[in-house]
Amino acid sequence: MAFPSLPPNPSSAAAAWRRRSGLLALLLLLLFLSFQVVVHVPSVRSAVSRRLFSDHRHLAAREARSCPGCGDLQDVEDFNKTIAYTDQDGRIKLFKVTAREFMSSSIWENPLLPRDSQPLAEIKETAEEQPLDTGSEANNLSSAAVSATQRPDPIKLKREVFRRRRKQQRIQELLQMDKEAELQLRNAATNSSRNFDNKVKVSYNIWRQEFHHTNTDSTVKLMIDQIIMAKVYATIARSQNETDLYASLMKCIKESKAAIGDAHMDSELDSSALERAKAMGHVLSSARDVLYNSDEVSRRLRVMLQSAELNIDTAKKQNTFLVQHAAKTVPMPLHCLHMQLITDYHLRDGVIKEYFQAAALKDEEDKAKLEDRSLYHYAIFSDNVLAASVVVRSTVTNAKEPNKHVFHIVTDKLNFAAMKMWFISHSPRPATVHVENIDNFKWLNSSYCLVMRQLESARLKEFYFKAHDPSSLSDGTENLKYRNPKYLSMLNHLRFYMPEIHPKLDKILFLDDDVVVQKDLTPLWDVDLKGMVNGAVETCKESFHRFDTYLNFSHPKISENFDPRACGWAFGMNMFDLKEWKKRNITGIYHYWQNLNEDRKLWKLGTLPPGLITFYNLTHPLDHTWHVLGLAM
Known part of the structure; x- marks a missing residue:
């Protein structure tokens, strides 16, 4: 069934046209606005650029105007x-x-x-x-x-x-x-x-392959290691009755030792060394195939290591003792000189008799000088003739007024004749030298001097001479220098009895017998000790030579009375004010601490530790140039 068509509606057509016109107008408006934005942005950027460039020019011009001469x-x-x-x-x-x-x-x-x-x-x-x-x-x-x-x-x-x-x-x-x-x-x-060399420079790094020295000790070390292993296998072979292998190993050991000799570098080896090393390698390979047992080899090596350590320790102790012994032993010429001086002193015939007559006259003339406080007095305690002579001669040589210098030398009975005879025949004129015997000091006895009683005690003799004592010389090297025989001599402790030896003097300069004087010492008598008893050169540098180096601060007597960081000083050149000494009873202080140290718990033997204690807070530091340790004054 067909329907008839309707005629068009005028009102709907007009509405559609109006919608199209509106959309077109909106599109044109959007195109216009987008064009305005595109044009406006470059203009803004151009304006910014012009403004920045203008500011830069104005800034440059202002800087140029503010810079005279630019x-x-x-x-x-x-x-x-x-x-x-x-x-x-x-x-x-x-x-x-x-x-x-x-x-x-x-x-x-x-x-x-x-x-x-x-x-x-x-x-x-x-x-x-x-x-x-x-x-x-x-x-x-x-x-x-x-x-x-x-x-x-x-x-x-x-x-x-x-x-x-x-x-x-x-x-x-x-x-x-x-x-x-x-x-x-x-x-x-x-x-x-043009001349630039861009090659990599040689690096001097010892780990680089090209830096390795051709003359090394690798072959020597290899042969030594072979000998050690051969000894191990030889002991195992002997225990297992492998006689042929044992003989081969011992033969190779002997030949390798002969090839090495005293060589330390490969260039010093014998020409047959490489052949010996190869032969040893073949024998060791055969021994390994027959005898190798890891537990047995390691046990043998431990035994060899322990034995080697014991031998090294023994050799070190022996070497240290022999060095000390050689340093303190009197050479034959000096021993003969000593004997000759003693002989001349007792015979007194010929020219020697004339020396004695002249010396007797001079002693009478110089007798008054021994107690003259206006002169320069020196105290020397020594049993070494030549050492004392060097001290006296060097002092007199550098003195501006040698006639005003008086030397008081104290020695023991054994060396008195030789010391006296030497200065009679080699008098350092015009200075005065007076030699005394320690045995003539009647006040010096074990009842007054505690250290003398200690030196005579059985405990100290056991410390020095008993082999079973763990602190004896035969046991090791610990504090070996403190066991020097001079520490058993009373001469070493006389420095603590200055007022008793020189009762009429006010000041005296103590000199040890191992110093060499290199300039005039008279200015030392003008140094103001500021009420102190002892004038000495301090030796502490950083942590060296302080009180804790010499004293046992684990002992309460030491830790309660002294500062472990206190500075030590040299006990080889000391100016003593004998007036202050007597006033402060320095000898009594020394006796007190020496009595506490009877069992050597406070310090080891020697005179510096008790000196540091006795003169604690009573020592005035002198200029370090007066006493240079190891180089003489």
């Missing part, structure tokens, strides 16, 4: 300068720059202002200028720049200042360089580039 540099139109630099491969490169390139990257500084302050001032000034008003993008750029300049990194800013300063200095040097200097610089750079 106008001439700004007017330079064009010039060429050659700059040399080294690239990453070490080659020298050249390039040219013009004045415009310098000016575009440089900031002219004001010579009236400090250099470090100029860049900061300019940054702050530009940051405070009015921001751009040509758009939001320009405003954001300006605000970011202001924010960055207001909070600079101090480290980066300092680096920038240094870089700018170096660059400006280099520019000034280039601007002031004449043509001749520039030509020389260019030629030097060219020649250096």
